[in-house]
Each structure stands twice: as structure tokens, then as C-alpha cells.
Amino acid sequence: MRSRARDALAITAAIGKAARRGILARSGTALETLGRLRRGTLFFDKTGTLTHGRMxxxxxxxxxxxxxxxxxxxxxxxxxxxxxxxxxxxxxxxxxxxxxxxxxxxxxxxxxxxxxxxxxxxxxxxxxxxxxxxxxxxxxxxxxxxxxxxxxxxxxxxxxxxxxxxDRIQSEAAECLRALEERGFEIAILSGDHPEVVRAVGRRLGVAEDRCHGGLSPEQKLEHVKSRSEGDVIMVGDGVNDAAALAAAKVGIAVHGGAETCFAAADIFLQKPGVAPVVELIDGARRTTATIRTNIWVSLFYNAAGASMAIAGLLNPLIAAVLMPLSSLAVVTHSFRFRFGSNSVANPR
Structure with missing residues (x-):
């Protein structure tokens, strides 16, 4: 099986599995990019993302x-x-x-x-x-x-x-933010709300005060995203004020209940409220890239073993032709059997 078809198969399977769990990816590229990130900055909007959005x-x-x-x-x-x-x-x-x-x-x-x-x-x-x-x-x-x-x-x-x-904080938000930090991400809050309110919410969620930024306009949120020199930035938001920052981030994630403009700017849309779906998404994306890597090794090993046996005279051409599709079958089976999502927010993948 050719490499592009092999990768596309795993990504297509991942997009379908994610959709069944309420995670809608605009393209496979977003899942691939997210799955390759092992560290970076994860910016969260406050209202409607870390909180319920019902003031x-x-x-x-x-x-x-x-x-x-x-x-x-x-x-x-x-x-x-x-x-x-x-x-x-x-x-x-x-x-x-x-x-x-x-x-x-x-x-x-x-x-x-x-x-x-x-x-x-x-x-x-x-x-x-x-x-x-x-x-x-x-x-x-x-x-x-x-x-x-x-x-x-x-x-x-x-x-x-x-x-x-x-606006009440999501009940699982603190635990999920800790889980995301365990997965290698630095957590920061970008909000248009009063700076002291943002810092107070940050204290309750365990986010360092110097990473709680309040009183921001949409343009200032965009500048924060662009200011990260390493470029490995994920933005999670739900409002019109987040649209520019979502579009500028390496991966933009729009959450349930947000504005239509926000959805149009994002790479991925979460149909479930709360922060837990973000953990589930990142774990699922990492499992997708792991599946792609495994498929590559399966194909390489199978082809190398087959070629070596043929050169040694242990396989005749007819048997080799019969066995060749088994490599593709193994890749197809593996691509559709992996589980998208998290077993628990407490267990990093």
C-alpha cells in the first residue's frame, strides 16, 4: 500500500471516530498537526470555555x-x-x-x-x-x-x-488543565474580562498569575498568539472575540455554544461543553499519529521480510503475490481498530 493512501486511511478512520464522539475536524491536517505536538502553549478563552458561559x-x-x-x-x-x-x-x-x-x-x-x-x-x-x-x-x-x-x-x-x-467554573476544568499540563502543554488564559477576575479564576484553576491575561481586545488576543516564537500554539475559544486568535494559532479549537464566526475560523469544533473534550481530542490525535507510525513500520517490515525471503529463494513469485495483500489488510485492520479519545484525563498518552 502506498504511503499516502496508508496515511489517509488512518486519518479518515480517525475523523470518523472523532465525529462519533462529538469532535468535528475540518480536515485531517488539523488532527495530524495536533497529534505531533508534544509541547507548546494552550491558550483558553475564559467565558464559555473554562466557565459555563451562563452569567x-x-x-x-x-x-x-x-x-x-x-x-x-x-x-x-x-x-x-x-x-x-x-x-x-x-x-x-x-x-x-x-x-x-x-x-x-x-x-x-x-x-x-x-x-x-x-x-x-x-x-x-x-x-x-x-x-x-x-x-x-x-x-x-x-x-x-x-x-x-x-x-x-x-x-x-x-x-x-x-x-x-x-459565571461558574466548569466542574472538571481544574483536573483537565492539570492533565493537559502533564501532556506537555503550558496553560494560559486570554480573556476580555476584568484582569482581576481572570486572575481570580486562574487561582481557582491552578494557572500561574503571569499566564492569566485579562482586559484583552480581539487584537490583543491575536498578538498573544503571534508572540509565541516557537509557534506551537493551540487556541481554544467560543466567541467572536476569539476568531482572529483561532485562525492564527497552529490549531484553533471552537467549543460548544460559541458564535458562528468562531466556528468558521477554527480547525476543529467540539460539540460537547467543558474542557474534558479538549483532553479527549489531544489524546485521540496522538493515537492517530501513533497509528500512522505503526502502519509505516508494519509495511516496511512486511516488505523487507518478503523481499529477503524471495532473494533467498524461500518464496516463489506466486506465493509472494498471494501474500502481498496481507500487508495492506494488516494496515487497514489496524487503522480502524484503534480507539479515539482518552481512557481517563489522569493518564497522559
């Missing part, structure tokens, strides 16, 4: 008249923050309509509601566009240290309210 409002400071303005501005939002604010403020008595909404990815949004200019977003984003409130700055710092994301609300050029949002 809940846990605190509100400000006047109630702000809530209908925010609900109108966030009514069509698909971002986890926007959805949380819309749901929390949906039961207000007044229902307003937004005249215009401009979304700034990685920051927040600017809207006009009932003739009033409304800005909703991170403290940095809102603080650069409206008069800041020092009391709210102090509360933002306190919330952030408890992994509560502060969101500021400005109306007509002045910060008037703030909301605290909490």
Missing part, C-alpha cells in the same frame, strides 16, 4: 430607572453578558426601544434609548467614554477579587450604575 446578575448598584434602558440596549445581544442583563432586567414595568446600538467587540456597546445615550461594558470601556465614579471603582476592585465581573452603565456621559455578574 448571572448577583449584585446591582444604582437607580432602578437605569434597568429599562439597559434591557432595551441589550435586547438583541448574543453575548453572555448581554443575555444576563436582558434576563435580569426583563421584568421592569417600562419597555423601551433602542433607536441605535453599536457593539464594540471586547468592550461593550453604545446605544441611544429614548433619546438618551447609554454605554454598557467593562469599567475600562465605559470609563474611557464617560465621567467615572470613584465609589464604583472601589466596588469593582472588590468584586473582581471574588471572581465577580463588574459591568458599568453610563447614561448621558456619566457612570450611574454597576452590575456584578458571576
Amino acid at each position: 448571572e446578575v448577583v449584585s446591582f448598584r444604582g437607580p432602578d430607572w437605569v434597568k429599562p434602558l439597559v434591557e432595551a440596549a441589550e435586547r438583541d445581544s448574543t453575548h453572555p453578558v448581554g443575555r444576563a442583563l436582558r434576563q435580569a432586567f426583563a421584568d421592569t414595568d417600562r419597555r423601551l426601544e433602542a433607536e441605535s446600538v453599536e457593539v464594540v467587540h471586547g468592550g461593550g456597546l453604545l446605544a441611544v434609548v429614548g433619546g438618551r445615550r447609554v454605554i454598557v461594558g467593562s469599567p475600562k470601556f465605559v470609563g474611557e467614554r464617560a465621567l467615572r465614579d470613584h465609589t464604583m471603582e472601589e466596588h469593582s476592585d472588590l468584586w473582581s477579587r471574588d471572581a465577580i465581573t463588574p459591568v458599568w452603565i453610563a447614561v448621558d456621559g456619566r457612570v450611574v450604575a454597576m452590575v456584578g455578574l458571576e
Whole structure:
């Protein structure tokens, strides 16, 4: 069997096995590349990747008249923050309509509601566009240290309210990150969330503080990916803010529940939520490359043994012709028998 056909057979089998486990590879090249990596940097987005991506409002400071303005501005939002604010403020008595909404990815949004200019977003984003409130700055710092994301609300050029949002960490995330480190990867977090919130989440997951990067725009995430001189970078994300970084990484992995733009930029899509599918993917990719290597050795050994026996006169041409397909049969059988995935996240492959 020719080498290209032999390799393609193992890769095709791997793609099919992966798909049955909810792992969709855009091409066999992505699986091959991932399987060859024995070390490198694995960047994770935070929201929706390491966390559940279902933010809940846990605190509100400000006047109630702000809530209908925010609900109108966030009514069509698909971002986890926007959805949380819309749901929390949906039961207000007044229902307003937004005249215009401009979304700034990685920051927040600017809207006009009932003739009033409304800005909703991170403290940095809102603080650069409206008069800041020092009391709210102090509360933002306190919330952030408890992994509560502060969101500021400005109306007509002045910060008037703030909301605290909490997003629970995936239950298996810490164990899976340790498993990935055992497999040779350096773990880092890239997030548009408040830097102190990202560091707080990192502490709970066992990620070093200097590898927890918060307050990043999509362009800054891209720069982090490009800055790795060795180039062995895997990016895992689920949002529009991750699309450029996913496309620039050696392997981009989009996770369940993400934005359509994110899927288009990624090499591999995980249909299951959580971090465990990433471990399963890497183990499966490594088993794929191991299968390819084994197939090569089987073919080489079989052909070398057959040629040697023929030269020694131990095989006549007819018997050699009959036995030759057995090499291909062995390769085909081995390619389709290997198991894609992990036995356990605790056992590196």
C-alpha cells in the first residue's frame, strides 16, 4: 500500500471516530498537526470555555430607572453578558426601544434609548467614554477579587450604575488543565474580562498569575498568539472575540455554544461543553499519529521480510503475490481498530 493512501486511511478512520464522539475536524491536517505536538502553549478563552458561559446578575448598584434602558440596549445581544442583563432586567414595568446600538467587540456597546445615550461594558470601556465614579471603582476592585465581573452603565456621559455578574467554573476544568499540563502543554488564559477576575479564576484553576491575561481586545488576543516564537500554539475559544486568535494559532479549537464566526475560523469544533473534550481530542490525535507510525513500520517490515525471503529463494513469485495483500489488510485492520479519545484525563498518552 502506498504511503499516502496508508496515511489517509488512518486519518479518515480517525475523523470518523472523532465525529462519533462529538469532535468535528475540518480536515485531517488539523488532527495530524495536533497529534505531533508534544509541547507548546494552550491558550483558553475564559467565558464559555473554562466557565459555563451562563452569567448571572448577583449584585446591582444604582437607580432602578437605569434597568429599562439597559434591557432595551441589550435586547438583541448574543453575548453572555448581554443575555444576563436582558434576563435580569426583563421584568421592569417600562419597555423601551433602542433607536441605535453599536457593539464594540471586547468592550461593550453604545446605544441611544429614548433619546438618551447609554454605554454598557467593562469599567475600562465605559470609563474611557464617560465621567467615572470613584465609589464604583472601589466596588469593582472588590468584586473582581471574588471572581465577580463588574459591568458599568453610563447614561448621558456619566457612570450611574454597576452590575456584578458571576459565571461558574466548569466542574472538571481544574483536573483537565492539570492533565493537559502533564501532556506537555503550558496553560494560559486570554480573556476580555476584568484582569482581576481572570486572575481570580486562574487561582481557582491552578494557572500561574503571569499566564492569566485579562482586559484583552480581539487584537490583543491575536498578538498573544503571534508572540509565541516557537509557534506551537493551540487556541481554544467560543466567541467572536476569539476568531482572529483561532485562525492564527497552529490549531484553533471552537467549543460548544460559541458564535458562528468562531466556528468558521477554527480547525476543529467540539460539540460537547467543558474542557474534558479538549483532553479527549489531544489524546485521540496522538493515537492517530501513533497509528500512522505503526502502519509505516508494519509495511516496511512486511516488505523487507518478503523481499529477503524471495532473494533467498524461500518464496516463489506466486506465493509472494498471494501474500502481498496481507500487508495492506494488516494496515487497514489496524487503522480502524484503534480507539479515539482518552481512557481517563489522569493518564497522559
